[in-house]
Amino acid sequence: MNVDYINPFLIATSNVFEKMLDLELVREKPFIRRDFVPQYEVTGIIGLTGKTTGTVAVSLPKEMALSVTERLLGHRPPELNAQAVDAVGELTNMIAGGAKAHLQQLQLSLGLPTVITGTATSIAFPSRATPISIPFRCPLGPLVVEVGILA
């Protein structure tokens, strides 16, 4: 995977957290992972198509997903309900959309976000699209953004 594609996702994630959630993210060291096992209980996934294809996954702990929902909607859901799932889907969508704006040469379109909950899960990208994991942390907790783009 072309590392030039990573920076737009770094910037987009920080921008979304700053502008939409009023949270400053601290980025940790990105790394390559063969098998994607989300460390956290809630993961939004969105597909990218255009001159290439790819997938973005945004994974965060359950409590942080509820806090993010609270910041986006103004009230905290009691559990991972449809509102929380939609909020994490929308967070994923905003991050992918922000990165897309910085990758105009790829003419990307975004798919619908899918949100996976549960800890006994592994999420694998195709072996030809090794994902890069980008860990972040903020006052609400940690998150990981994984990006797999062909070529």
Next chain:
Amino acid sequence: MNVDYINPFLIATSNVFEKMLDLELVREKPFIRRDFVPQYEVTGIIGLTGKTTGTVAVSLPKEMALSVTERLLGHRPPELNAQAVDAVGELTNMIAGGAKAHLQQLQLSLGLPTVITGTATSIAFPSRATPISIPFRCPLGPLVVEVGILA
């Protein structure tokens, strides 16, 4: 969701199983599900973009995923390894690709397949894209194809 979009996925799933796996599928009654909880341990997910956006999920038991891999590759992996994950991703890709050919008016592009393994998982589509579940069975076991397309 427009029910006219369902038939292409029914046909494509049966065609892929017949032509690629030499298996005849029996279709059971499709139904609408609010929360997608995959009944089975392995789920391939692929995003669709074009004049609309959508997601297709193909869920099957672990043993069936290994049998499908065996039929596609000629040998049975000992466990859910990268080959099995790629095979389920490719199965999902072929089903989505077959349906796309019957939905030319939507000018769909397919994203990269993502494969989720594990039983303690729920997979939610956005609340605005209620998925239709289409259960099938065949001599190797059962599977469910879920389709969520906006509008």
